[in-house]
Amino acid sequence: MKHRGRHRRRRRGAALRAALAGTALALTATATLISASQASVADDPGALKPLTSSAETGRLRVREDLVPQRSLDRLAAAMGDPVGVGAVLQTTDRTLRRAADCTSDDRESLPVTPAAAHAYCWDRADTASAGWQPASVTTSGDADDDGLWGAHRVILAGWTHSTTSGPAAERGLARVAFVDAADPDRLAYRWVLLVVPVDGGRNYRGLVSGVTGMVWYQDKLLVTARTGSAEALYVYDLNRIQRTTADGAAIGRVPGGWSADGYRYVMPAVGSYRFLGGPCSATGSPCPGALSLDRGSVPDTLVAAESLPSGGGHHARLWRYPFSTDPARGGLLAADASGRVDAVDLYRTRASGIRGVLAYQPAGSSPAARPAWYIDHLPGFMGGHGGLWRQDGRGAKAARCGSDVTHHCWTEGGGALSYWQETGEVWALSDRALFSVPLASIDSSLG
Template sequence: MKQRGRHRRRRRGRVLRGALAGAALALTAAATMISASQATVAGDPGALKPLTSAAETGRLRLTEHPAAPASDRLAAALGRPVGVATVLADADRTLRDRARCTARERAALPVSPAATRAYCWDGADTAGWRPGAVTTSGDADDDGRWGAHRVILSAWSREAPAGRDPDRGTPAADGPARVAFVDAGDPERLAYTWVLLAVPSHDGRDLRGLGSPVTGMVWYQDKLLVTAGRADRTALYVYDVDRIRRTAPGAVVGAAGGRSAHGCRYVMTPVASYRPAGGGGAPRPGSVSLDRSTAPDSLAVSDWVPSDGDGRTRLWRYPFSSDPARAGLLDTDAAGHVRAGEAYESKVTGVQSVLSYRAAWYLGRPAGTGEGHGALWRQDTGGAAPTRCGTDRTRRCWSGPAASLSHWTATGEVWSQSSRTLFAVPLASLAEPGD
């Protein structure tokens, strides 16, 4: 009896050891898969690689196109234009301050660096809409104001139908895009109203809603530059903030019908656009921001490379025109071409937000499926460093689905938004290579 008991214990021991070994192998395999899928984030991407050949930089060229005469006529049919001050005076909604944000909304904030200011959008007002790019009057003018106003612009797009992912190059159906014009003069009460972004119809006879996610947006002088989706042959649309038109909620956009204003009180129509000169396979702006540390001021750009791909993310910049007659437009040659001033390659993939300042480029990479926080890398030609969470040195400290970065030079703040949370952090708190 004792002998048989020992045999049973030995068999149970062998079974238990086998089960533990199998579990260990499964965990190892899972860890390997996770490590492989996050290799770019977990590993050091190293220094930026300059792109210097004419073949490489030539593919980044854009061609400027003025608005079609038919589009101008349609815009004029919408009525007399108004400016930013009129729109702000009509603000009919408010954001909640950090104290009134829910725990889930506050969880979308970066772990490190800590947000110095944070506000939350109303869930009912943004239901079915996807947050996009952010820009401010700190981009528009170097004193940080537009006239007497401090302003934040926040873009939102209709969510893509199931199975259609705009970040992976598939169109987001025909959903519109809108921009919240936020009066940020009183930090205790941020009030806003919506402005619909319209574009010409394909035949130029009507206007329709911008049917793509706004992944990049920069307000420079009196112009608002907005990225277009991959299904659009245009790379950037240009709007004039002094040419905003009123439209009653639910009213159609365009003289011949068009799409509804989707509850927006105002609508903007483009005054110009930029198209890739290199054809359908040319790199396209995925995220953009303004860099005031260059001479002249420049538009910093990143393209989009899937996080699970083997490609390199391209970073480049376009100089703005210094001609007063071309305020807010990019610098072009006699043929209307815009050429990249400098360009780089980065090993960081899945980039959805870009910022450049002096020699540094800041690249935001969102969290993967089921993860809470993303990563923010600072790169230059000498090396790279991520933001970190305290002493454990983990690199996933940035907000999860953060969209775009905007540097308010006058205050030293960097603005972004994550889900329904709009926030600011000091630029000085972001990582330095070698930290």
């Protein structure tokens, strides 16, 4: 039933897309035009509202909790020496297809305006089931300002499994596609399962969390934690990827070795950040959704958007956490002596259903300059393309799809935005494809 609904939604999206291109829009359908216009106005997130009260900022304070070194060492001693990103890329076993080789449904999920510069769809083995869905993206352009990790150009895409369908052992799990992006004509990837050490490093369990946001900074990968607890983020170390030794549905230690539901590699968490105000809610601590990195801020900052249902009546919060400048704390947030991290640059937007966020402040600009914020959010109705808006304290702008009727020009089921500073590209996801758009093209398309 869900599968048939998806195709109906895409047929509606295809019809709207053709109509807005001027091929078949019945201009005499006044009621339809009024409805679309009202939806466009309702989608406008408006100007950003700064939030400065201690009550507001206090709800975003988190505490760092690092896994003890002895636990990580115990796990590594039992599983064998950890490996790095290069070892995973040397064993890629999936390929991404170029847009010309993708299905019409895959291509239909891409942005209408601005058009993707590069677009790829996933290996058919990974899209045959609706259980796994792509949700977040980050790149070696986030990890290092030269855009490389060692000699590699890499894209990481986070996927989450449904909690209500599919094999019971896989429900809610999170995995990351390590994509070798050295050759833009042939992107290959390998899966790594995210896990969490337990029992003092004597075992591990699968991370059960929606990885709606993910940022690779230095040697750390920060992902959103949505477990119903006060946890906000999990932290992973890209130098601590472990090989499994047994094949089977189990996750963790098994007789004769280590298993991970058939995955060859696991990456154990090395820490987490928890909201001091308790579990997230619309009026308390925010449920973290989209994440990205801003290299133009001083210091570099983790940019975050609140996860709220589209059209639910609540307005989302946007904020940042500064990264530590201490060389001994590479990739971790700027915590005080007690491990607390305070949010900075906090705003309220009238948007909800946010799937991607960027705060862009060009390198070398004045620290007093206000960055532009970009948000990718779902339409306030079922199905169809979402909108990509640029906001500041004065208002918001979005691309139009060749018409003044609607701003629903971005991806279908959109998720995640990641700016690759070295190339000027924004990498993003639809519900079926991985693609990039130059940031300059996004800016020039804004109406």
